[in-house]
Amino acid sequence: MKIPETGRAREEIFEALGRYRKNDMDWQSGRAFGYIFDPGQEILSFAKEVYNLFLSENALDFSVYPSLLQIENDLVSMMRKHLQGGQKVVGNFTSGGTESILLAVKAARDYFRKKRPEITAPEMVVPTTAHAAFHKAAHYFGIKAVTVSVDTKTFKADPDRMAAHITENTIFMAGSAPSYTQGVIDPIAALARIAQKHGIWFHTDACMGGFLLPYFKRLGRDVPGFDFSLEGVSSISVDLHKYAYAPKGASMILYRNPELRACQMFAFTRWLGYTMINPTVQSTKSGGPMAAAWAVLNYVGDKQYLAFAEKQLFAVEAIKKAIASIPELYLLAEPDMTLLSFGSDSVNVFHIIDEMNLKGWYIQPSLSFDGVPANIHLTVTLSNAAHTDRFAADLKQGVADAKKLPSGELLPHVRQIMEKQGEAILDDPASLFALAGIQGGRMPERMAPVNEVLDALPPLWREKILLQVTNAFFHPEN
Ligand SMILES: Cc1ncc(COP(=O)(O)O)c(C=O)c1O
Incomplete structure (x- = not known):
C-alpha cells in the first residue's frame, strides 16, 4: 500500500476496513473467553462518547x-x-x-x-x-x-x-x-x-x-x-x-x-x-x-459493579459445572475468581480448542511448562454469562469430536528434526513451519498442528521460533 495521491472517500475507507475485519474474532458474540471485556452496548457507547x-x-x-x-x-x-x-x-x-x-x-x-x-x-x-x-x-x-x-x-x-x-x-x-x-x-x-x-x-x-x-x-x-x-x-x-x-x-x-x-x-x-x-x-x-x-467508573457505580460481580460468579460456577460433567476433562486448580484452566489426559486439548473455534468460541491454549501439561484457559466475563448453557453443550460435543481426531502424530517428526538439525533449526525453521502448516505467511485453518509443534519444543526454542514467525508476519508484501 502507498499513501493515495488524493484522499479516498469515507465510504470506501469504511468498506476497506470492513473487509479487513472480516476474519476478526466476533467479540460481541459472548463466545470469547479471552481478550474481551464487553460491558454491553449502553455502557460501551457512553464510554466511546x-x-x-x-x-x-x-x-x-x-x-x-x-x-x-x-x-x-x-x-x-x-x-x-x-x-x-x-x-x-x-x-x-x-x-x-x-x-x-x-x-x-x-x-x-x-x-x-x-x-x-x-x-x-x-x-x-x-x-x-x-x-x-x-x-x-x-x-x-x-x-x-x-x-x-x-x-x-x-x-x-x-x-x-x-x-x-x-x-x-x-x-x-x-x-x-x-x-x-x-x-x-x-x-x-x-x-x-x-x-x-x-x-x-x-x-x-x-x-x-x-x-x-x-x-x-x-x-x-x-x-x-x-x-x-x-x-x-x-x-x-x-x-x-x-x-x-x-x-x-x-x-x-x-x-x-x-x-x-x-x-x-x-x-x-x-x-x-x-x-x-x-x-x-x-x-x-x-x-x-x-x-x-x-x-x-462513575457511570456504572458501586451497586451495578456488585451486580456484575454476582453475574460473573454464577457464570463461572456454571462453566465449572460444565467441565466437571465431562469425564475426559479436569480443572487444573480450584479458581478463586473468574479465570480457570482445564486439561485432559485422554483428548488432545489443541483439538478441543479447534473444535470449539469451529463452533464460534474463542478459548485459549497454554503450552506445557515446568511439568504442567498443555491445557485450556478461560477468562469468564459478563458477556459470557448468557451463553453458559450453549457453551456446556458445545464443549461436550467439541470434546467428543476432538477425541476422534488423530493426536501426537507430529511429535516424532518434531523430535527427528530437532535431533538431526539441533539448534540450527532456530535459524531456518522452514521445516518446522511446514510441519505446523504455516505457509506463505499464513496460519493454517486449524491451529492444533502449530500448537503441537510449539509444545514439543523446549521453551527457549519456542520463543526463538515465535520471534521468527512474528518477524515474518509483520512484513508487508509490497
Ligand atoms: C495477572 C495479569 N497481569 C498482567 C497482565 C497484563 O495486562 P495487559 O495485557 O493489560 O498488559 C495480565 C493480562 O491478562 C494479567 O492477567
Whole structure:
C-alpha cells in the first residue's frame, strides 16, 4: 500500500476496513473467553462518547491539561480506597497491565540503586504463574528473573520455596491476585511478610483481580488479603480495562507512598527541547482512555459493579459445572475468581480448542511448562454469562469430536528434526513451519498442528521460533 495521491472517500475507507475485519474474532458474540471485556452496548457507547471527547487531549503536560491531572488523581483516589490504601498511597494511570508492571519493576530497580548501591546485579523472585510482563520488565531493565515452581495441586506460589530463592541480590518479589492462567490468588500475606523481612520490594499483580475481588468479598466469597492492608505490599497493579469494563488502554499502578513512586518517573532537561517530565512510559498520551475510564467508573457505580460481580460468579460456577460433567476433562486448580484452566489426559486439548473455534468460541491454549501439561484457559466475563448453557453443550460435543481426531502424530517428526538439525533449526525453521502448516505467511485453518509443534519444543526454542514467525508476519508484501 502507498499513501493515495488524493484522499479516498469515507465510504470506501469504511468498506476497506470492513473487509479487513472480516476474519476478526466476533467479540460481541459472548463466545470469547479471552481478550474481551464487553460491558454491553449502553455502557460501551457512553464510554466511546467520552473517549472521543478527550481523544486529542494530551497528558504529556499536566500544566496545559489540568483536566487530565484531575481525572488521573480522581482515579487514583477511587482505586486506593478500593484497595484499602491510606492517604499516602499514590499512583498513575497507564496504558495497561504490562506498563503498570514495567513501571513497578523499574521503580524498584531505581529505589534499590539508591538504597543499596552495592547491588549491581539485581534479581527478582516470581512464581511460574506470574504474568510474562514481569519477565519482559526483567529483560528491559537488566534484572535477573528467578522463577519458582508453584504448588502442583493449588497452583499457588509456595512461600517457603520463594524465600529459598532470595539472595543478597534480590530486590523484588511478586505474587498475583489472581494469576492469569489458573485464576488462583497467591498467599500474598505470607509472601509480603517474607519480602518485608528481607527488606525487598513486594508487588501484588492485581491486574485481573484488583477491581473485582473486593466485590467478591462483599458477596461472601473467601478472598485472602492482597492489597495495601498488608504492610509488606509496596505496589499494586490493577487494570481498569479488565473487570472495571473501561475501554482498552486503562490500568493503574499504585504505590504505598510517594517515595517509592518517585523512582518510577523520568524527567529530562539536558536537550534543546521542552522540559520533559514523564510519570509513566508514554510521553504523548491521549486523554481518551483515562477520561473514558473515569466516566465508566462513575457511570456504572458501586451497586451495578456488585451486580456484575454476582453475574460473573454464577457464570463461572456454571462453566465449572460444565467441565466437571465431562469425564475426559479436569480443572487444573480450584479458581478463586473468574479465570480457570482445564486439561485432559485422554483428548488432545489443541483439538478441543479447534473444535470449539469451529463452533464460534474463542478459548485459549497454554503450552506445557515446568511439568504442567498443555491445557485450556478461560477468562469468564459478563458477556459470557448468557451463553453458559450453549457453551456446556458445545464443549461436550467439541470434546467428543476432538477425541476422534488423530493426536501426537507430529511429535516424532518434531523430535527427528530437532535431533538431526539441533539448534540450527532456530535459524531456518522452514521445516518446522511446514510441519505446523504455516505457509506463505499464513496460519493454517486449524491451529492444533502449530500448537503441537510449539509444545514439543523446549521453551527457549519456542520463543526463538515465535520471534521468527512474528518477524515474518509483520512484513508487508509490497
Ligand atoms: C495477572 C495479569 N497481569 C498482567 C497482565 C497484563 O495486562 P495487559 O495485557 O493489560 O498488559 C495480565 C493480562 O491478562 C494479567 O492477567
